[in-house]
Amino acid sequence: MSTPRICKRCSQPIHGRYLSALDAVWHPEHFCCAVCNRPITDAQFYLHNEQPCHPICYTDNIAPRCTICNEPLTGNHHVNYWGERFCVDHVRELATCAYCGRLTPHATKRTRRRSVEDICCDICTSTSIDSVPQAKLLMDGLINWVEAQGLRFRQKTFRIEILDRADFLERDGGRRDPLGLTSSKRYLRNRRVESAEVESVAILRGLPSTLFEGVCVHELGHVWLVQNSVINLPAIDEEGFCELISHRHFLSVGSKADLFYAERIAKNSDPIYGDGFRKLKRLEERVGLEQIIKSLLRKKKLPL
Template sequence: MSTVQPVCKGCGQAIWGNYLRALGATWHPEHFLCAGCGQAIQGTSFQVHQGSPYHVECYRRQIAPHCVYCDKPLMGEYLVDYWGQKFCREHEKQFAHCAYCGRLVSPEQQESGAQAVRCPICRSTAIETSSEAKPLFSHVIRWMNAQGLMYNNLKLSLDLCGRAHLADLLREGNVGHSLGATTSAMYTQNGRLVRTEINGIAVLQGLPAILFQGVTVHELGHVWLIVAGAHDLPPWAEEGFCELLSYRYYVEANTPESRYHSTSKERNPDPIYGEGFRRMRQLSDRVGFPRLIESLRTTGNLPVVRG
């Protein structure tokens, strides 16, 4: 009765005597070599990278990714954020998240006295003054016009405001969400709306530039709906339409940050903003964006889809 002699994967020769099993193969002990230093791996502890074995220390020095926050080699389980940044699991609970991009912000990176946590990247493009906001506001208006949204010579104004003032505007019943508001006054007579006076839009101070633009697009969407006379849309349709505009702006910008915000809209679980956006996007895809705009402009309502 014959037995099959094990063959060393390292040298391709039959093994007579001691051998070891690793990585689904058999090896002469002296031929099970570290891909990092070329020396034999003694004992049972080793790391594998792209199918090759490494001494634990060689893997740590040459292969292991390092935590983006503490620079520690990541030898076991670790986390990866939306941006592809790798970091130690424990930092997820130790550090705050940036309010605008979701990146972790270590204590030494945080601003003292800030009302919202901002990472250095978002802080680097933050719109803090009216002079910084003005050219972006003009660019957004031109973009809205190119989408077919005209404002009938309405004087459009922007108020760059703090959180307290924005919260006051929202409490007063103006349309908007936590980052912006559309300020207007509605005049009724005998229960009927007779006139709507638009005061302008307000956007939170300190937003990173691309988010500032996306919020501005959203709020100008509300202004356009008022100008077009689309007063009777359900909340999901009105907010969904404005979110669709903002989404289209982000997609066209096509930067890493704009893609983050467009993806956030796609995944938003909110029944008004998230589900409203998805319903309006589906409607736009079905009838075409120009027809959606034309229906809102001429009838004040969404287009009728048959069949």
């Protein structure tokens, strides 16, 4: 006589009908759904953590939900940098946040406005820096951080402004970055800039705080250069240097959002900002930041 089959669930011998699944045998009433605990009678079931479930129980209780429409995701779907999952269709329908790249449920591609930067998701909006007092609160800490990297300022007080896009774009007489603007008075001699003085640092209104900090650190790079009369660098060197400091700040804070912006600097395809950053990064890896700073102070240019 052969040994009776043993049910995987109750460890008792099976005498009548049995069910064979997942490399084991079961009393039919003992092959149960991990969610509702009722027997699975259908040939079709889902596995979750190696536990069988009714397809409907899986869909309703376990399947991840779309961040946008909250429908269960059982088939093909997208996952973004932030770990959010969503239906494939939304990528076609919805615009992405200009800052973090998340899909924005309230902005469809049809309503996309003239300027891409106008589209800001709720998460970025929730930390946005909209006023000078807010900006000042963060700026002091950033100045200290930049000084700790070896960039000593001659003057730590200068005007801080938060500008709307229109004012921002109108402003002239400074080094203009897409999101920040350092204005300086330049003194000429023999038609060459001989010295300069920082007048103000302006940041675009509404940046999410993480990005705001990175942009400030970049502008503080310009401030430091101006204050130390490093005023005739080629744009690629100057922007590359400021991006290097900003990138360093993102890495040192190191939150998921910081690393997102660090990667955006590293992968920027812009021939001034992106190529400048990569040039400075290679230089930093070769000679170190300290040598770069020394050379800028003494020779007013990058080390060879």
